[in-house]
Amino acid sequence: MDNNISLTLKVWRQNDAQDKGRFETYKLEAVSTDSSFLEMMDILNEQLIGEGKEPVAFDHDCREGICGMCSLYINGRPHGPDDDVTTCQLHMRKFKDGETITIEPWRSAGFPVIKDLIVNRSAFDQIIAAGGYTSVSTGGVPDANALPIPKPDADEAMDAASCIGCGACVATCKNGSAMLFVSAKVSHLALLPQGKVEAARRAKAMVGKMDELGFGNCTNTGACEVECPKGISISNIARLNREYLSAKLQD
Amino acid sequence: MSNLFCSSIGRKLLMSLSGLFLIIFLIVHLSINLLLLIPDGGESFNLAANFMALPAIKFGLQPVLALGFIVHIAYGAILTLQNNKARGNSKYASGNKTKEVMWASKNMFVLGITIFAFLAVHLVDYWIPLQITHAAESVTIGGTEMHNTYALVKANLQNPIKVGLYIIGSLGLAVHLTHGFWSAFQTLGASNGIWRRRWTVAGTVFAWVVGLGFCVIAVAMLLS
Numbered sequence: 001m002d003n004n005i006s007l008t009l010k011v012w013r014q015n016d017a018q019d020k021g022r023f024e025t026y027k028l029e030a031v032s033t034d035s036s037f038l039e040m041m042d043i044l045n046e047q048l049i050g051e052g053k054e055p056v057a058f059d060h061d062c063r064e065g066i067c068g069m070c071s072l073y074i075n076g077r078p079h080g081p082d083d084d085v086t087t088c089q090l091h092m093r094k095f096k097d098g099e100t101i102t103i104e105p106w107r108s109a110g111f112p113v114i115k116d117l118i119v120n121r122s123a124f125d126q127i128i129a130a131g132g133y134t135s136v137s138t139g140g141v142p143d144a145n146a147l148p149i150p151k152p153d154a155d156e157a158m159d160a161a162s163c164i165g166c167g168a169c170v171a172t173c174k175n176g177s178a179m180l181f182v183s184a185k186v187s188h189l190a191l192l193p194q195g196k197v198e199a200a201r202r203a204k205a206m207v208g209k210m211d212e213l214g215f216g217n218c219t220n221t222g223a224c225e226v227e228c229p230k231g232i233s234i235s236n237i238a239r240l241n242r243e244y245l246s247a248k249l250q251d
Numbered sequence: 252m253s254n255l256f257c258s259s260i261g262r263k264l265l266m267s268l269s270g271l272f273l274i275i276f277l278i279v280h281l282s283i284n285l286l287l288l289i290p291d292g293g294e295s296f297n298l299a300a301n302f303m304a305l306p307a308i309k310f311g312l313q314p315v316l317a318l319g320f321i322v323h324i325a326y327g328a329i330l331t332l333q334n335n336k337a338r339g340n341s342k343y344a345s346g347n348k349t350k351e352v353m354w355a356s357k358n359m360f361v362l363g364i365t366i367f368a369f370l371a372v373h374l375v376d377y378w379i380p381l382q383i384t385h386a387a388e389s390v391t392i393g394g395t396e397m398h399n400t401y402a403l404v405k406a407n408l409q410n411p412i413k414v415g416l417y418i419i420g421s422l423g424l425a426v427h428l429t430h431g432f433w434s435a436f437q438t439l440g441a442s443n444g445i446w447r448r449r450w451t452v453a454g455t456v457f458a459w460v461v462g463l464g465f466c467v468i469a470v471a472m473l474l475s
Binding site: 010012021023073074075076077102104107108109110172173174175176177179207208210211214215216217218219220221222223226227233234235237238239240241242243244245246248 | 255258259260261262263264330333334336337338339340341342343344345346347348349350351352353356357359430433434437438439440441442443444447
């Protein structure tokens with residue numbers, strides 16, 4: 001079959017958080033180029049189960065690019081060689097017949113490995129819990145035109161809100177910084193009137209939690225926005241800096 | 252406000268402000284160096300150098316400049332150490348193949364070390380003989396006796412090895428500035444989709460004007 005490829009996979013295997021971990025090499029024959037990357041992983045796992053071996057553990061859920069669970073570092077890039085897609089949206093037609101694919105977990109001090117390719121991203125949940133919400137009572141659903149919002153603000157807020165919290169930004173950052181994630185979460189609320197009320201407190205609380213959890217300091221390399229599957233811009237980081245510095249100066 | 256400088260954004264604010272301050276210093280330094288190119292036997296350069304040695308500048312501004320350097324270097328080192336720690340001990344076996352990332356932005360610390368080496372040579376070559384030991388020879392211009400800084404610079408720049416080092420330092424500085432300039436404004440929050448492009452263009456032009464400006468002066472002095 002023309003649209004089938006055979007692959008050599010170098011996959012990171014690690015029994016648990018304490019294990020040192022190592023790469024294992026597997027061969028896969030006749031993988032359809034129409035299958036998604038995660039379907040290829042499913043095929044690998046069926047093969048491993050058939051051989052009586054332990055399947056590879058990896059995170060996934062919706063498989064349509066909106067939940068942010070899938071998180072594989074493929075051939076030197078988070079979410080693999082395609083741009084603006086998550087691992088689940090990556091297709092095998094992006095790979096060549098006979099290619100060796102290296103599959104690793106996100107690596108960062110903030111995201112310790114739990115097992116194989118699964119990392120603990122609860123640090124992101126802790127940052128959200130620190131202030132990534134509005135606590136104002138919004139009441140019933142108001143008329144859409146009751147609260148005028150300028151179109152550019154609405155657009156930028158929606159762009160920032162498209163962050164799915166997958167952690168690709170941290171995975172690729174040479175500083176292990178979570179600034180793109182935090183800035184997206186601060187921005188999508190700070191740009192809208194309902195979120196603006198608590199903007200200062202939110203920026204301080206979320207940056208404080210981010211620092212406390214040991215994420216690095218942003219040095220504006222811009223690698224995060226290149227690898228972000230949702231194309232979140234680092235102009236959000238400038239906005240976060242603005243929000244945070246003005247909040248601190250007002251104290 | 253109290254714990255601002257304990258936060259990541261606060262530490263970066265210090266890098267940004269000290270960096271912008273050092274950029275202003277570079278503009279002054281390059282402006283005075285350009286006087287070396289005036290063919291008047293170094294008179295205008297010596298007058299400018301003598302002005303910069305006035306007590307108000309020597310004892311008023313020089314410590315501020317030193318502080319700017321110290322803050323920028325110390326926080327550069329602190330941030331780099333923290334960031335290496337945050338990156339973790341395990342490295343990616345497949346490396347990092349992210350495209351469209353400026354090389355300078357990932358190597359600011361190494362470029363900084365190049366500039367630091369350059370700074371150290373500068374202190375030994377100029378600052379010590381001119382302001383500490385006063386070993387540099389004197390010249391009288393308009394009835395005022397002053398150091399012949401021009402002769403000192405000219406003697407140093409007759410040495411092709413020194414000119415070579417000078418060029419390496421200046422080019423390192425230029426590459427450092429191509430990222431540093433726009434990055435300083437991004438850290439201050441003075442950036443968005445439009446201003447990012449403006450700062451990047453302005454920063455790139457500024458970086459190469461400064462870097463090549465110093466190079467041209469050094470080569471001109473060697474050939475003169």
